[in-house]
Amino acid sequence: MAYIEVNQEKVTQENAERLASVCPFGAIVVGEAGLTIESGCRLCGLCLKADKDGVLTLVEDKPSVTVDKSAWQGIAVLAECDGDQVYPITLELLGKALEMAAPSGAPVFAVVTGWKVSSAVENLRYYGADRIYVYDDSLLEHFEPLRYTVCVTDLIQKVRPSVVMAGATSMGRSLAPRIAARFGTGITADCTGLAIRENGDLVQTRPAFGGNIMAQIVTPHTRPQLCTVRYRVFDAAPRREKPTAQVEVMQAPDGLENLGAQVLDVLAKPKELDISEAEVIVAVGRGVKDEAGLSLAKRLADILGAQLACTRPMVENGWFDPRRQIGLSGRTVKPKLIITIGVSGAVQFAAGMDKSEFIISINNDPEASIFNLSHIGLVGDLYEVLPAFMEKVEREGLIL
Amino acid sequence: MNIVVCIKQVPSSSNVEVDPVTGVLKREGAKSKMNPYDLFALEQAFLLRERYGGTVAALSMGPNQAMEVLYEALYMGADSGVLASDRRFAGADVLTTSYTLAQCVRKMGKYDLVICGKQTTDGDTGQVGPEMAEWLEIPHACDVTAVDSFSEGEGAFIVKVNMDHSIHTVKLQAPCLITVDKDVNTPRLPSYLRKKRLGKAYISVWSMDDLPDQDESHYGLAGSPTQVERIFPPQVSDDRERFTGTGEELADRLYSLLREKKRI
The missing domain is CATH 3.40.50.1220 (TPP-binding domain)
Known part of the structure; x- marks a missing residue:
């Protein structure tokens, strides 16, 4: 349990007001009892940086359990396809994954979930991934968050990728957080910058507060590390002359039809004039x-x-x-x-x-x-x- | 039908800047409001209550000040409100926020539907809804544009889901969770009569001690897997460039520019 402790003896009118003004959440309150930190505190640490008199101390317990990072290797990209077409976002995620994996030689995987996806998979083999895992089942024909979560969970448990990347698409935004919660791990949405440290930690940069500020975020104690990326943020992987990826066909887990959700109908969207x-x-x-x-x-x-x-x-x-x-x-x-x-x-x-x-x-x-x-x-x-x-x-x- | 609507208090303005020298966040005033997406979530709940009967409870997490948005929800038409507020919830990321809210929903008892706004204007991630559904072990659908029907016999909702390239009609077994986009309905305004009649009642404040799971390490910063290492101002290029030349030269310029921007 982390919190910020106030050393009331060092509080002065001047530093109290300064610290209160620094807090973006209005959680530092100057009152008769001195300086108090209220529950609006998000532990962003800005007050600690502005504190020159040693008024505030961050009291932090280190998490006792840290995952064995070496057991989690490689980068998995959750692919999106339609017919034999692979959506550009998938190629862009692959482009970034290959770039990040290059220094360490970590493997790059693509995960394809759907029905009758073999031609899309064949197409995807040309874009530099080491392996493509395929869940091809009629119950996966249309995206349904729970069914896809079950398949990707199966994959993550078997392959143990350190990083899982999804597009910030209708599918990615719905699927990736569900997977993150299932593994009790972190997810960062709409990353505009990604890099991997030597210890395998993914350094994620994303705009915050309406894009006026950039935040740099890490997931240091859990695996896998999930992120979503919007379309046209990274460069697409170039198509290779020859297919490089091995294809591994996976057995979709049983019981997908009994998860309480079912896509009944799909209607193509007309282009709206807006x-x-x-x-x-x-x-x-x-x-x-x-x-x-x-x-x-x-x-x-x-x-x-x-x-x-x-x-x-x-x-x-x-x-x-x-x-x-x-x-x-x-x-x-x-x-x-x-x-x-x-x-x-x-x-x-x-x-x-x-x-x-x-x-x-x-x-x-x-x-x-x-x-x-x-x-x-x-x-x-x-x-x-x-x-x-x-x-x-x-x-x-x-x-x- | 018992419905829980998750709402959040957000800053009125996203107009924040980082002082490039000190790295300190400059935020104009401390004004706040209800996350605009949540108004549509509430309205969706009221419409369902009108059709199928039942109750609408508003749920929020935040400092005491967040009571304001719960009262707003109450005066709009919610039957009750719960604020999860505790210093031990501070510093929560998506995982612990969704966990805390899910714990509250479990404590609230029997429910058929949880509705969240599609995203918030301050966090802007849209991830809390799906993560809550996972914690609650119920199906979910994001970006629902309409709830077509609820079948008592089957105990299932039929909803329309807005996907990138298509509209899905999905059957969700209750209890389930949906997120709704803005503009799917017209949210009603808070009622002055309700305000006069209800006053300041009907809102409960829960701390961690009120929730089923009382392990501190599952809440707030301690339970959050992500860490914000630093914040910094974005680089803005205010370069203005002007080119003259023949049609051919300018066309080349345009072509390479659009290539660089990955537009062609």
């Missing part, structure tokens, strides 16, 4: 003058899997559905990437998109105000740049 949720946006403005320009923008959006959006004049001239308008009188968007084409950057438009993570703008007017808020400004004629870009894409191809 630009405010879009991850990538191509936005067009008045610089796009005709059908030809519009179809260039549409092709760019198709290539990027982006939503097409526009400025207000483009709605007024009837070219676009109002639901696609960005700006004060339209939607506010915050995509990871926005490419504006022929947009001048009026303040009303800018207010609806200036929080975007990365802004690329193409405009032939070097004075256009859109360039002031663009991370990358390309000063040129969209009717020249975009066709040349499409040609290059056709020549050199796409990764995804």
Whole structure:
């Protein structure tokens, strides 16, 4: 049982107020009895760092049981496939797993759960894993958290991987925490940085408090160490010339149908028109003058899997559905990437998109105000740049 | 139908910064509110109670101040509330938080359904729900957009689950746990009449001594497998670059940029 102890003799008005102000949880209270630590304390330790007078002491019991880390080796990636297609997130997890395993030569595994997955597994063999464990059973056709938990638990008990990685997808977010609780171990969601120490500890970095702060997290006393990672955070493993992975077919544990949950029906989702949720946006403005320009923008959006959006004049001239308008009188968007084409950057438009993570703008007017808020400004004629870009894409191809 | 809804008090603003020199967290004020996702969880519970009868109990864990969100839930329509509050719960990560909440649910007695918000706005992990379901040894579904029906005979719920590429219709045997996204319903506002009538009653505060498992090492920091080693400000690049050139040159620039960003 860890807690922070207050040495009341060293408390002064000055240091008490300073310590109270440092606490992000308001758990340090200055009262008549001196300084008290209330139950809001999350033991983040910030007060200990700010304490120059020795007022506070962290009283900590070391956990008496620490796992034998050497018994847990390698990195397991929980794969996601559909038909013969392996989802990009799986290849990205593999890419990171291979990079982390390289120094120690630790094995990298992929775990495939599903039904009729043999062609996806065959495809996955080319991406550098040492071994692929396959649970192929009609009861696993659709993702169901308990059934998949039982299979992955079986795998973890048999293979004992030190690290288990899952995508921050519908499946990963539902499955990985359940597994973590089953093993009484730690899980870190949405990691943006991962590294492995010599002792096998996984150093996980993730944004906290709405992304304004990064936290570095470890799971030092338990195994396996679980983490989830969002799409497009790490580089995908490249496809090898020859398949490297051995395939090991596993027997799905008995009783999957008796766990109290069953997927009755699956309906493909229609693509919804909601630009405010879009991850990538191509936005067009008045610089796009005709059908030809519009179809260039549409092709760019198709290539990027982006939503097409526009400025207000483009709605007024009837070219676009109002639901696609960005700006004060339209939607506010915050995509990871926005490419504006022929947009001048009026303040009303800018207010609806200036929080975007990365802004690329193409405009032939070097004075256009859109360039002031663009991370990358390309000063040129969209009717020249975009066709040349499409040609290059056709020549050199796409990764995804 | 007895429903437990897990709610959490979160900071009103996620506007926090780390002082790059001292490494100290700067948070604007100490204002807090109910995690917005939990409002939809509560509303889902009220709708089910209207259809099938029964009770709705709100459950939270946190310092005494978190009573505020339990009263808010009460005035919205909850029948009772429980706050798990104890210094021994401090420093809890996902594992011990979910364990503590699950212990509370066990103590609350017979229940059919636990509803959690899909995630919180401060922790932002969405992991407490599934972990609670594991501790309670019940099935769960994340990101439920609708509860279609409850069959008394079968003792099972039919729910719609929002997956990345599809909508699953899932049958969950009660008791079970679901998490709900925002915007799946329109949460009602707290009622002034309820506030006047109920006052400050109906909320219980439980410490570890009230829970079935009283082993300290299963709670708070002591029971948490993860450790935050340090926090630091993210690196933001405010670089602005501008390029001029021929269409071909700019196209090359765009291509390599999008490659680098793994978009093509």
